[in-house]
Amino acid sequence: MTEPLLRVRDLKTYFVTEQGSGTARAVDGVSFDVRPGETLGIVGESGCGKTVTSLSILRLIPEPPGHIRPGSFIEFEGRNILTLEPKELRAVRGNQIAMIFQEPMTSLNPVFTVGDQIAEAAIVHQHLSRAAARRRAIEMLQLVGIPDPEERVDHYPHQMSGGMRQRVMIAMALVCHPKLLIADEPTTALDVTIQAQILELLERLQAELGMAVMLITHDLGVVAGTADRVVVMYAGQVVEQAPTVELFAHPVHPYTEGLLAAVPRLDAPSLSLRTGGRGRLHSIPGQVPAATAWPDGCRFHPRCPYAWDRCRAEEPPLLDASQGDAGTHTARCWLVTEPQRRTRRP
Amino acid sequence: MIAWVVRRVAASVAIIWAVVTLTFFVIHAARGSPFLPEQSQSVSPETLDRLRRQFGLDRSLPEQYVLYLRNLARGELGESFVLRRPVADALADAMPHTFFLALAALLIDFTAGLALGIYQAVRERSVGDVVLGNVALFVNSMPTFWLGLVLLLGFAQWLHWFPTGGPSDPVLCPRVDSLPCLLDFFWHLTLPALTLGLVGAAGTARFQRAAMLEVIRQEYVRTARAKGLREGRVLLVHALRNALLPFITLVGLAFPFLLTGAVLVETVYSWPGMGLLAVRAILQRDYYVVTGAALVTSAMVVLGSLMADLLYAVADPRIRVRGA
Numbered sequence: 325m326t327e328p329l330l331r332v333r334d335l336k337t338y339f340v341t342e343q344g345s346g347t348a349r350a351v352d353g354v355s356f357d358v359r360p361g362e363t364l365g366i367v368g369e370s371g372c373g374k375t376v377t378s379l380s381i382l383r384l385i386p387e388p389p390g391h392i393r394p395g396s397f398i399e400f401e402g403r404n405i406l407t408l409e410p411k412e413l414r415a416v417r418g419n420q421i422a423m424i425f426q427e428p429m430t431s432l433n434p435v436f437t438v439g440d441q442i443a444e445a446a447i448v449h450q451h452l453s454r455a456a457a458r459r460r461a462i463e464m465l466q467l468v469g470i471p472d473p474e475e476r477v478d479h480y481p482h483q484m485s486g487g488m489r490q491r492v493m494i495a496m497a498l499v500c501h502p503k504l505l506i507a508d509e510p511t512t513a514l515d516v517t518i519q520a521q522i523l524e525l526l527e528r529l530q531a532e533l534g535m536a537v538m539l540i541t542h543d544l545g546v547v548a549g550t551a552d553r554v555v556v557m558y559a560g561q562v563v564e565q566a567p568t569v570e571l572f573a574h575p576v577h578p579y580t581e582g583l584l585a586a587v588p589r590l591d592a593p594s595l596s597l598r599t600g601g602r603g604r605l606h607s608i609p610g611q612v613p614a615a616t617a618w619p620d621g622c623r624f625h626p627r628c629p630y631a632w633d634r635c636r637a638e639e640p641p642l643l644d645a646s647q648g649d650a651g652t653h654t655a656r657c658w659l660v661t662e663p664q665r666r667t668r669r670p
Numbered sequence: 671m672i673a674w675v676v677r678r679v680a681a682s683v684a685i686i687w688a689v690v691t692l693t694f695f696v697i698h699a700a701r702g703s704p705f706l707p708e709q710s711q712s713v714s715p716e717t718l719d720r721l722r723r724q725f726g727l728d729r730s731l732p733e734q735y736v737l738y739l740r741n742l743a744r745g746e747l748g749e750s751f752v753l754r755r756p757v758a759d760a761l762a763d764a765m766p767h768t769f770f771l772a773l774a775a776l777l778i779d780f781t782a783g784l785a786l787g788i789y790q791a792v793r794e795r796s797v798g799d800v801v802l803g804n805v806a807l808f809v810n811s812m813p814t815f816w817l818g819l820v821l822l823l824g825f826a827q828w829l830h831w832f833p834t835g836g837p838s839d840p841v842l843c844p845r846v847d848s849l850p851c852l853l854d855f856f857w858h859l860t861l862p863a864l865t866l867g868l869v870g871a872a873g874t875a876r877f878q879r880a881a882m883l884e885v886i887r888q889e890y891v892r893t894a895r896a897k898g899l900r901e902g903r904v905l906l907v908h909a910l911r912n913a914l915l916p917f918i919t920l921v922g923l924a925f926p927f928l929l930t931g932a933v934l935v936e937t938v939y940s941w942p943g944m945g946l947l948a949v950r951a952i953l954q955r956d957y958y959v960v961t962g963a964a965l966v967t968s969a970m971v972v973l974g975s976l977m978a979d980l981l982y983a984v985a986d987p988r989i990r991v992r993g994a
Binding site: 379382384410413414415416417418419422423425427430431432433434435436437444445448449480482493496 | 888889890892893894895896897898899900901908911912915985986987988
C-alpha cells in the first residue's frame, strides 16, 4: 500500500466555551489517513467535528478560544504540521494543501477582484510577476469552466452567482496545484443542479491534477458518487471508516446505518407510490449531544436502538470489521464483537 | 453618475445658503450692534449715524439680507467693521492657519486612531487592549478646550517644551519664509494639533477597533490565511480594506468636529484661524465676518461629506456598481 499523504493521529481540538461552562471537545481523538490521489469523504451531522477537523489540519482554528491538544499529530508528507514554524506553515497553506469552504458568498473578499484573489497565492508561493499571475488566474478561471475568463477576471465577487463564486474558490485553491484539497461542504450552499456541476468539476480536476481530495459533507449522496473511502464522524470521533462501496453495502455502526436509512430514495418502498406515499422517512431519534458533555461509554448509546449495558459503561475502540483486507473497515461499536445483538433493523 | 453629482452639488448649495441665511438673521437678532453707544461714548450720535449709513445698517433687515445675497452672488463678502478691511481678506489670512491645524489634527487623529484600533482588535481582550480602551474612553470624554488647557499648563507653562500660543515667534518669525521659521511654525502647531487630534484619535480608535473586530471574524479572512499569506498581509490588506469602509463615514463626520473643535482650540492657543476670527467677530457683532466664516465653514463641511461619498465609491466596488 502507498504511503499516506496525510496522517492524522489522535487529533484533539478543544474549545473553551464563552460562559466558562467547560471545555467543548469538538474533535476528540480523531485518526485517519488520506492517500495520494484518493478522495476521502468525511461524513457526519452538524456539530460532529468535521469542520473543526479540517480547519485543524491547516491550523486555522481561532486561538483562543480553540486549541489543539498536545499529543495530537498531523503529518503531511512526513512533517508534523502542528510543530511547523509560521513560515513553514505558510509554505504549506494554499500551496501544498488548499481549502475551499461552504459559503462561497462570504468566503471571497468583497473588495478585491476575483482575479486578484486567485493570483495572490501564485504570487506568494510561486513568486510569479503580477502579469504572469494574472494570466494564470485567467487560465484557472477557464479550467473551472467560467465563460469569458478574460472579462470575468476583473469582476468582483458580488457580480457573480453562488455557483460561479464556488468555481472561483476552487480556482483560487488550485492555482498552486496543491497535493491535497480540503473541500468543506463545497456544495451545501448551492442549488441541487449547481451542486452536481461543482462535484463533477472537482472530480474532473482531481483526475487532471492528480491531487487528493478530502470531501467533508453531511450528505451521504455526495459521498456515494465521489469518494473512494468514507470516514463517518459522530460526537467528535471517528465511528466508522471503510471503502465507500463496502460502507454502503455493509454498514456496521448503528449511526452509519441510521444515516443510510435517512437518505431519501425514490425507489425506497417507504416513499414509493405503491404504498400511497404513506411511508415516512427514517430519522435517527434524539439529537447530537453537546460537545461540553459527551455521554459516558459509547457516545451514540442514548440514540442507539441496540444499546446494552456494555455500551453505557465502556467506550468501544475502533474495532476491525473488515471482510477483506484487515484494517480496511473499522467501526467504533461493540456490535463488532457481539454481532448477534443486532436484532432488528432500526 | 452625472445626475448624482448634479443632485449633490444642488443640495450642497442649498445647505450653504440655509446656513448663511440662518447665521445672518441670528447674529442680527443678537442684542447690541457693531457700534454700541456705551462702547463708544466719545463718539457723537452724528458719527454713529454716519457709520450706520456707511455700512448700510440703517436699512431694514430684509433689505440688508437681499443686499448681502446680491453682493455674495458677485463674490463679495462685505467689509469688516472692526478690522476695517474686506471680510474675504480676513478669511483668506485665517484659513491657512485653520487648514494646517485641521490637517495636522486629522493626521494625528487617523494615524493614531487607526493604529490603536487595529492593535486593540488584533489583541482583543489582552491587557494592552483593555488599558488602551480605557485611556481612549477617558481622552474621548474630555472636552477639547479642557484638554487644551491641561496640555498648555503641563507642556507650555510647567515644562516649557512648547510655546503657550500664537502661530509663530512674533519677533524672529513674523512670516514663515525660512526653514527655521517653518520649524518654529510646526513647534507652535504641536500643542493645538495634539489637543484636537488626540480627542479625535480616541474616538477613531474605539470605532476602528469595533469595525476591525467585525471583519477579522469574517470567512474571507480565514480564506486569506488558508492561502498561506503572512499574518500582516491578512490583517492589513484583506481585513483592513474592509474595515476601512465604515471608517470613511468617520472621515466625513470629522470635518464638522475639527472645525467646531478648532473654534475652542484656537481660542485656547490664540491660534489666528477661522475659529478665533469667528469668535472675536461674534463678540464684536462684526456681522459680515460671522456670516462669511459660517459660509466658508459650511462649504468645507459639505465638501468633506462629498469627499467621503466619493471615497466610498472608490473603496467599495459594490457601491461603485450600484451608482454607475
